[in-house]
Amino acid sequence: MSDERREVEDSNAEVFQAMQVQLPEPEQAPADTGRGIGTSTLRKEDGKLVTGQARFIDDITLPGMHHLAFVRSPYAHAEIRGVDAAAALELPGVVAVFTNDDLGFESGVPTASNPTGDGKQPERPPLARGSVRMVGEPVAVVVAETRYAAADGAAAVEVDYEPLPSVVDVEKAVADGAPLVHEDIEDNLSCSIRHETDGFDAAVAGAEVVVEQRIVNQRVAPVPIEPRGVVAQFVPASQEVTLYTSTQVPHYVRTFTAVVTGISEAKVRVIAPEVGGGFGSKLQTYAEEFVAVAASRALGGRPVKWIETRSEHMVATVHGRDQVQYVKLYAREDGTIVGLDLHVLANMGAYLQLLAASIPHLTLFMATGLYDIQNYRCRVDCVFTNTTPVDAVRGAGRPEATHLIERTLDILARRLGVDRLELRRKNFIKEFPYSSASGLSYDSGDYEKTLARALELTAGWEPDDGDGRRRGIGYSTWVEICGLAPSAVTSAIGIGAPGWESSTLRLHPTGKATVITGTSPHGQGHATTWSQIVESELGVPFDDVEVIHGDTAFAPYGLGTYGSRSLAVGGTALFKSIEKVREKARKIAAHMLEASPDDLEFADGAFSVKGTPDKAKTIQDVIGAAWSAADLPEGVEPGLEETTFFDPPNFTFPFGCHVCQVAIDPDTGKVEIERYVAVDDCGRVINPMIVDGQVHGGVAHSIGQALFEEVVYDEDGQPLTATLVDYMIPTAVEIPPIETHRTETPSPSNPLGVKGIGEAGTIAATAAIVNAVCAALDLDHVDMPLQPERVWRVLEGMEQARRVEASPMETKGGGVS
Numbered sequence: 001m002s003d004e005r006r007e008v009e010d011s012n013a014e015v016f017q018a019m020q021v022q023l024p025e026p027e028q029a030p031a032d033t034g035r036g037i038g039t040s041t042l043r044k045e046d047g048k049l050v051t052g053q054a055r056f057i058d059d060i061t062l063p064g065m066h067h068l069a070f071v072r073s074p075y076a077h078a079e080i081r082g083v084d085a086a087a088a089l090e091l092p093g094v095v096a097v098f099t100n101d102d103l104g105f106e107s108g109v110p111t112a113s114n115p116t117g118d119g120k121q122p123e124r125p126p127l128a129r130g131s132v133r134m135v136g137e138p139v140a141v142v143v144a145e146t147r148y149a150a151a152d153g154a155a156a157v158e159v160d161y162e163p164l165p166s167v168v169d170v171e172k173a174v175a176d177g178a179p180l181v182h183e184d185i186e187d188n189l190s191c192s193i194r195h196e197t198d199g200f201d202a203a204v205a206g207a208e209v210v211v212e213q214r215i216v217n218q219r220v221a222p223v224p225i226e227p228r229g230v231v232a233q234f235v236p237a238s239q240e241v242t243l244y245t246s247t248q249v250p251h252y253v254r255t256f257t258a259v260v261t262g263i264s265e266a267k268v269r270v271i272a273p274e275v276g277g278g279f280g281s282k283l284q285t286y287a288e289e290f291v292a293v294a295a296s297r298a299l300g301g302r303p304v305k306w307i308e309t310r311s312e313h314m315v316a317t318v319h320g321r322d323q324v325q326y327v328k329l330y331a332r333e334d335g336t337i338v339g340l341d342l343h344v345l346a347n348m349g350a351y352l353q354l355l356a357a358s359i360p361h362l363t364l365f366m367a368t369g370l371y372d373i374q375n376y377r378c379r380v381d382c383v384f385t386n387t388t389p390v391d392a393v394r395g396a397g398r399p400e401a402t403h404l405i406e407r408t409l410d411i412l413a414r415r416l417g418v419d420r421l422e423l424r425r426k427n428f429i430k431e432f433p434y435s436s437a438s439g440l441s442y443d444s445g446d447y448e449k450t451l452a453r454a455l456e457l458t459a460g461w462e463p464d465d466g467d468g469r470r471r472g473i474g475y476s477t478w479v480e481i482c483g484l485a486p487s488a489v490t491s492a493i494g495i496g497a498p499g500w501e502s503s504t505l506r507l508h509p510t511g512k513a514t515v516i517t518g519t520s521p522h523g524q525g526h527a528t529t530w531s532q533i534v535e536s537e538l539g540v541p542f543d544d545v546e547v548i549h550g551d552t553a554f555a556p557y558g559l560g561t562y563g564s565r566s567l568a569v570g571g572t573a574l575f576k577s578i579e580k581v582r583e584k585a586r587k588i589a590a591h592m593l594e595a596s597p598d599d600l601e602f603a604d605g606a607f608s609v610k611g612t613p614d615k616a617k618t619i620q621d622v623i624g625a626a627w628s629a630a631d632l633p634e635g636v637e638p639g640l641e642e643t644t645f646f647d648p649p650n651f652t653f654p655f656g657c658h659v660c661q662v663a664i665d666p667d668t669g670k671v672e673i674e675r676y677v678a679v680d681d682c683g684r685v686i687n688p689m690i691v692d693g694q695v696h697g698g699v700a701h702s703i704g705q706a707l708f709e710e711v712v713y714d715e716d717g718q719p720l721t722a723t724l725v726d727y728m729i730p731t732a733v734e735i736p737p738i739e740t741h742r743t744e745t746p747s748p749s750n751p752l753g754v755k756g757i758g759e760a761g762t763i764a765a766t767a768a769i770v771n772a773v774c775a776a777l778d779l780d781h782v783d784m785p786l787q788p789e790r791v792w793r794v795l796e797g798m799e800q801a802r803r804v805e806a807s808p809m810e811t812k813g814g815g816v817s
């Protein structure tokens with residue numbers, strides 16, 4: 001060691017000084033690198049995704065790892081008389097077969113939803129005990145040396161079932177004498193959520209027109225590109241477990257893994273590596289996660305892996321929507337809407353998953369849409385059936401709301417013989433904040449503006465049926481609730497989870513920044529947009545910001561990514577951490593500049609003395625000073641790192657207008673979307689390109705629901721759409737060019753002025769498409785999906801479609817509460 005070096009080691013101060021000398025010259029704050037807020041900066045996430053360097057669950061291989069395969073029920077409802085694993089255990093490579101009792105669970109699969117406070121929440125063991133209540137319910141798990149051996153083992157396990165009567169349809173499930181899904185729940189109802197404004201009956205008594213319509217919002221499957229998967233490794237000596245899982249909510253998975261397995265929460269580490277899409281379905285804690293952890297524990301710490309097959313996905317991962325809605329809309333002859341009476345039968349499936357009844361509760365909240373409807377009565381019955389649980393799928397309760405109100409508005413316009421856009425304008429909410437009849441406070445909006453912009457953009461559209469096809473234009477003027485929070489409200493409406501979000505901002509001695517976010521992106525581009533916020537607000541260049549997420553060992557507790565909340569809540573948590581860092585940095589800069597903190601201004605990443613711009617310190621200068629700590633103002637701690645937990649005062653309410661033109665082939669019933677224009681308002685925009693991408697994806701999702709997708713069960717509860725051959729999701733061929741446009745109405749709910757956009761397209765689009773088809777066919781209503789056969793039957797006037805067209809509430813025996 002040189003003398004010089006020895007000298008350095010002698011004094012801490014000198015060490016810092018010496019190291020500081022070795023630091024690269026701090027980069028100067030960018031005046032404008034063009035990658036801050038408001039720019040369409042390319043996504044920094046994409047390099048590894050498009051070059052195959054990203055790591056998904058199935059890329060993870062641990063030494064000595066075994067594989068799991070689940071034995072799943074082939075019956076919709078049956079008693080389990082016995083499980084015989086002898087033949088499976090004889091097979092080469094099969095190591096063990098576990099049933100629920102072998103795995104030492106301390107509770108069942110959790111739900112965090114109880115909107116009425118007294119909802120029936122049947123216990124659901126991770127592996128079925130005593131009986132099964134849906135096709136695909138896991139009964140046992142096979143551990144084997146290879147995935148193939150595990151699959152062979154699962155096929156060889158013999159389960160003795162005694163089939164029981166089952167019910168799959170919500171209307172049948174609530175009828176007298178229906179088979180019971182849970183023997184102790186006599187009406188198949190988990191809960192009935194009710195809301196009624198004062199004096200409802202008197203207020204609607206004077207209505208001159210009443211539109212009644214039964215609307216089916218059919219069951220859909222989420223179908224992300226990557227199905228679910230887990231890798232778990234338990235360490236017996238320390239009683240720790242690491243769980244890699246394809247999830248949107250790693251911290252919830254950690255908490256519930258602790259609850260279900262009894263392992264200390266502090267010893268559970270959950271990692272969400274790259275997640276290949278979720279669309280709401282990975283906002284869950286699933287039986288397979290708990291089983292994998294418990295299996296690794298039962299095997300003395302051997303790591304295990306399970307990767308969901310596509311057919312498993314179609315029965316074992318939650319489904320979405322599945323509501324039958326009885327709508328009654330009251331109006332005056334002049335088009336003023338007087339009141340809305342809504343009864344929803346919401347299919348919960350066989351068990352409650354994480355959000356369960358809270359999903360149709362969101363339908364209740366948003367069913368009056370962007371119209372000033374002050375008289376409102378709604379009843380949502382959450383019904384058990386022998387089917388896969390229904391929970392969040394992109395939009396989660398809000399596409400169902402938009403669809404029903406936008407469909408009913410078009411029917412009302414036909415009934416009154418008035419222009420459907422005039423009818424909308426007449427009833428638009430015009431002043432904000434607006435107290436809705438369902439008890440919400442809409443933060444900001446300008447519904448005329450998005451409609452006007454959409455009309456400007458579609459002014460030249462003139463449906464021409466010169467080629468023999470029938471054409472129509474449909475409109476959807478929509479609003480949604482997102483940015484899920486505030487915690488006091490989520491708690492008050494029976495969601496047993498808060499709504500805040502966290503972020504840590506850490507500045508490194510080299511002037512670079514790490515953001516640790518509690519959100520858990522899986523395609524939304526948070527690394528990019530969070531870096532844009534740091535560049536604009538702190539002056540650390542976009543490329544110098546690293547964003548870490550999805551690992552509970554590193555991050556403060558975070559609630560994850562769902563409900564289009566990440567920017568409005570998590571992005572704001574980051575903004576607030578930046579503010580805290582800036583305030584501390586201001587004190588240090590003032591000390592360095594021998595000025596008062598109040599005399600400094602911060603712009604373009606530098607503090608300067610007001611009126612003397614050349615007396616300045618960049619944020620990078622300050623980061624170095626905070627780290628070296630050689631000369632800090634009194635009372636200021638070294639380092640620049642801040643954490644924020646942000647709980648917003650309100651939700652955000654994005655809105656917009658979507659317009660769609662369809663052409664229908666009368667010979668085949670095939671619907672083609674010829675043009676699609678989306679004008680959305682999500683407040684201030686961080687990255688316009690990402691927002692466009694989210695809208696594209698969201699609209700594509702709803703094109704799937706409007707035209708193609710439906711999960712179908714037969715009478716006995718056998719799924720008829722358990723593969724992608726039977727369940728059609730649209731490909732690029734079916735998705736038309738989607739034109740996206742925006743207006744910007746800032747939200748007062750957060751300092752960035754932002755609202756969510758991740759679900760907007762999905763929430764808006766089905767109504768625009770079905771309204772266009774109904775306009776083309778000149779009829780009141782037809783239910784989704786508008787597959788060629790259904791449309792052809794409408795055109796041919798065949799019985800099934802006539803029933804739908806002629807307001808089938810009488811024929812179906814349903815009623816409005």
Ligand code: MCN
Pocket residue numbers: 224276277278279280393394395522523524525526529530561562563564565566567568571682683684685686687688690691694697754755756757758759
């Ligand atoms: N954004 C923006 N300016 C705004 C609003 C949003 O730049 N005014 C950016 C955000 O910074 C973020 C993205 O747009 O990068 C989406 O933000 P946000 O609306 O906050 O939504 P979340 O990030 O919370 O995403 C959740 C939402 C949901 S609920 C589903 S479901 C969904 C979706 O996002 N699933 C997706 N988009 C998806 N995209 C992909 N690729 N895969 C999924 O599974």
